[in-house]
Amino acid sequence: MIRTQNHVQRATGTSKLLGGLAALLVAWLAVLATGDVASTQTKIVEMCVFVVLASMWNLLAGYTGLVSIGQQAFVGIGTYALVVFANGYDQDIYFSVLPAALIALVAAVPIALLAFRLRGGYFAIGMWVIAEVVRLLVKQYKADPIKGGSGTSLNVPVSLYPKVDRFQTTALIALALAVVAVSVVALLLRSRVGLSLQAVRDNEAGAAGLGVNVYRERFFVFMIAALFTGAAGAVWYLLKIRVQPDTAFSVGDWTAPIVVMVVIGGIGTVEGPVIGAVLWYLVRDYVTSSDSVIHFSDEWYLIYTGLIALIVALYAQRGLWGALQDRFPRLQVFPIQRRLVVGDEVAVRGEDEGNG
Amino acid sequence: MNWLNAVVAGVLVGGLYALYATGLSVSFGVMRLVNLAHGDLAVMAAFLSSTLVLSAGGSPFWTILVLLPVGFLVGLALQRVVFDRLVGVDPAFQIVATFGLSIVIQNALLRVYSADRRALDVGKLKVDSVSIGDLSIGVFPLLRFLVAVAVLVSLSLFLGRTKLGRAFRATSDDPVAARLMGINNRTIYMVATGIAVSTVFLAGVFNGAQTNFATSDGPGLLIFAFEAVIIGGLGSLWGTLAGGIVLGLAQTLGAEQFTDWPSQLFGHVLFLVVLAVRPNGLFGRVEA
Numbered sequence: 001m002i003r004t005q006n007h008v009q010r011a012t013g014t015s016k017l018l019g020g021l022a023a024l025l026v027a028w029l030a031v032l033a034t035g036d037v038a039s040t041q042t043k044i045v046e047m048c049v050f051v052v053l054a055s056m057w058n059l060l061a062g063y064t065g066l067v068s069i070g071q072q073a074f075v076g077i078g079t080y081a082l083v084v085f086a087n088g089y090d091q092d093i094y095f096s097v098l099p100a101a102l103i104a105l106v107a108a109v110p111i112a113l114l115a116f117r118l119r120g121g122y123f124a125i126g127m128w129v130i131a132e133v134v135r136l137l138v139k140q141y142k143a144d145p146i147k148g149g150s151g152t153s154l155n156v157p158v159s160l161y162p163k164v165d166r167f168q169t170t171a172l173i174a175l176a177l178a179v180v181a182v183s184v185v186a187l188l189l190r191s192r193v194g195l196s197l198q199a200v201r202d203n204e205a206g207a208a209g210l211g212v213n214v215y216r217e218r219f220f221v222f223m224i225a226a227l228f229t230g231a232a233g234a235v236w237y238l239l240k241i242r243v244q245p246d247t248a249f250s251v252g253d254w255t256a257p258i259v260v261m262v263v264i265g266g267i268g269t270v271e272g273p274v275i276g277a278v279l280w281y282l283v284r285d286y287v288t289s290s291d292s293v294i295h296f297s298d299e300w301y302l303i304y305t306g307l308i309a310l311i312v313a314l315y316a317q318r319g320l321w322g323a324l325q326d327r328f329p330r331l332q333v334f335p336i337q338r339r340l341v342v343g344d345e346v347a348v349r350g351e352d353e354g355n356g
Numbered sequence: 357m358n359w360l361n362a363v364v365a366g367v368l369v370g371g372l373y374a375l376y377a378t379g380l381s382v383s384f385g386v387m388r389l390v391n392l393a394h395g396d397l398a399v400m401a402a403f404l405s406s407t408l409v410l411s412a413g414g415s416p417f418w419t420i421l422v423l424l425p426v427g428f429l430v431g432l433a434l435q436r437v438v439f440d441r442l443v444g445v446d447p448a449f450q451i452v453a454t455f456g457l458s459i460v461i462q463n464a465l466l467r468v469y470s471a472d473r474r475a476l477d478v479g480k481l482k483v484d485s486v487s488i489g490d491l492s493i494g495v496f497p498l499l500r501f502l503v504a505v506a507v508l509v510s511l512s513l514f515l516g517r518t519k520l521g522r523a524f525r526a527t528s529d530d531p532v533a534a535r536l537m538g539i540n541n542r543t544i545y546m547v548a549t550g551i552a553v554s555t556v557f558l559a560g561v562f563n564g565a566q567t568n569f570a571t572s573d574g575p576g577l578l579i580f581a582f583e584a585v586i587i588g589g590l591g592s593l594w595g596t597l598a599g600g601i602v603l604g605l606a607q608t609l610g611a612e613q614f615t616d617w618p619s620q621l622f623g624h625v626l627f628l629v630v631l632a633v634r635p636n637g638l639f640g641r642v643e644a
Contacts, residue, residue: 067451069392114628117635118586120447121390125582126631129624132579136621251575256459263452302463309456313449314441 006342010190011335018333026179033171036164041171045239047281048174052181052232053254054261054273056225059185062268063197064218065204067120069255070127071229073111073134076249078104078230079237080138080146087145087155094169097234104230105223107134112222116215128251135249151244154237170238177235181228186270186334188224193217194336201268257284260309266319270334275321360491362612363605368494370604371501372566374508374597375559376581377588379552381596382511384585386528386548387443389450393458394581396465396574397553398560401427403465403571405561406474416476416565423557431553435546443545444531458574465571475568476561500562505597507555512593524548556581576620583627589637598639602626 011019032040053071060066081103085096111130118126142148156166188194196217199207208214237243247253257280265276287296296304312319318326325331376398383389404426405419438457442450484495515521526534527544535541563569563577580603588599603623610622630637 061448065447067448069451069455114631117631120388121384121392121451122582122586124447124451125390125392125579126586128575129579129583129627133621133624133628136618136624140617140621252459256455259452259455267448267452299463299467303460303467306456306459306463310438310453310460311456313453313456314438317445317449 006340008338009341010338012330012332014330015332015335018331019335022333026175029175030172033175034168036168038163038167041167042239043281043285044171045174045235047278048171048178049232049236050257050261050277050281051178051274052228053258054265054277055181055185055270056228056232057255057258058262058267058269058273059188059221060225061262062273063189063194063201064221065120065201066218066222067124068115068127069124069251069259070115070129070131071225071258072249072251072254073127073131074104074108074226074229075233075236075254076131076134076138076245077107078233079243079248080245081230082234082237083145083152083154083243087152093154093156093161093238094173097173097231097238100234101227101231104233105227107230108223108226111226112219116218116222131249131251135245138245138249149245151242151247154241154243156241167239170235173238174235177228177231181232182270182274182334184224184228186336188221189270189334189336193220197221257305260305263309263312263317263319266321266323266325267317269319269321269325270336271332272319272321276319279320358490359609359612362608364491364493365497366605366608367601368497368501368604369608370584370601371504371597372559372562372600373580373584373603374588374600375500375504375555375562376577377584377596377600378507378511378559378593379556380578380581381585381590381593382548382555383552385591386524387439387545389439389442390447390454391439391457391552392451392454392578393461393574394552394556395576395578396458396461397427397430398556398563398577399569399571399574400461400465401557401560402476402564402569403469403474405476405564409476416478416561420558420561423561424554427554427557428550430557431550432546434553435549439549440542440545458578462571462574469571471570471572473568473570474564476565478565482565496566500566503558503562504600507558508593508597511551511555515593520547580620580623583623586637587627587630589639592639595637595639599637602638 029044033044035041053075057068057071060068078100081100082093082096085091085099086093091099111127115123115126115130138146139149145152189197196207196212199210199212200214200217204214233248237248261276261280262273263276264280265274266272284301286292287294288298288301289295316323376395380391380394383391383394401423405416405423408419408422409416438453442453478496481496481499485492486495486498487493513521515524523534523539523544524547526537527539527541531541534544560577584600584603585596586599587602588595588597603626606626607619607623610617610625611619614622
């Protein structure tokens, strides 16, 4: 007699193992962050900021179809909001990250209302125009604390913020932000919202027909992405101090590498952008430092970056993590998938059958 | 400059924007493809023209005769190697691929030509103007405008009156049905991209003769082209011309009124206003 005991499986042995390893990795980075090697802390901050940015861009592009070339708008808004709170209102620089992120969130409301009138490629360029508008407006604001196009510096008097202390704190904040951002993405995709998003991505009309409010789900995710993108921009400048509109709102410094990281890692997966960001960062760090064996000039490095984006988008759309998942179907760090395990008998067979 | 002159200048520069936008409009109309490297192709044409002039002498105008067919061939190749794989796929990959292409073109140009700005010398033509009372009209901007209108008229006749043009419109409306009727979509796509690249090459040379240019100018030109398309409304070539003119007017009139603000900001703001008030553009028939 066959007993049928169906249940939905989410976490798997692999996901528990890999999740544990990821937690260990974070713990190791936290230990490094509290050390006193400034270059290591700089690397942690840069890498974590790009993990956040890539995860958020992927949440938009990979799950809602909102492919934006204008996310630098939120990096810049977060950065300048930080400057306004810290320099203009003499707030604690670390605390100022929080209102900076909220300002990015608030700014995202009118931006979404406008940009959501465009679709696909036109949405992408429309976001770019909006980022340009913000950049030009910031450049026109020549008074304190923004100081127009020539830029300004975050006030970090050594008496209040000793350098060692600032590097440690910033590295820890960046690491925490990355952990929270990736967890939010994973939890969001596990939730009802995540199911709706994936339904919209796979068949927009079908999902709408089943009662998914496509506009509302997209709007919600756009807000989340703006919040974290703004926070990431602010954290970056806790370390870099020097702020200029042309760099804070630069498409080449922010959105271009983000796009490349996400497609290399695997668009539409939670793990892909994280792996893409870390990998891209390590490779860039190596090939652009002058004492490496394989050294590229800026132009060659960017030419290769563009070529990789082009080739991956044309021939390897699943990216690294996607390719790995094709090879090993049960591979996942974050248990966001649902597998229906049908009865005991089938449950055994299901072990090597991949995702249901 | 008085107001009337600013209006004329705005209309004339609008013709150039329409010429930039034509290729974008054709690619989207036929393939639903947005090429983010569109502006970089224009910059590439300006540099190629300057190389030709430096090596063979003469005025930049003769280089147009070379660059138009070259642009068409570049378009065919681009379609075969890159765009064919992007038609009908998730827009994310179209954007990533053409964005990558844009980065490659920009930095390859930077590698070859360095970051110095260049200009195409058209001699006296650049500064000549005809005066009617207070009004003075630059000869070169006028010529540029007329060329843009001529291109749009010929393209419109081609789409409306020829057999191939009919096949274009059929493919745009329903690619599957068009294929069933014996139209080879891949040929149509190749011709479309050929036209898109040769028109943007033409625009690039005319722009390079008017102002100096650098390897990093492409994205800015892409944005102007895009704004002209959206302001005018998708799916209409005449809408694109009108969109270019309205964009040009916004920039010159804005700069006339607020002299210490960047002129492109007024174009951006107009674009956002149109998006808020008339999201299908001023003359559009297709939803963006």
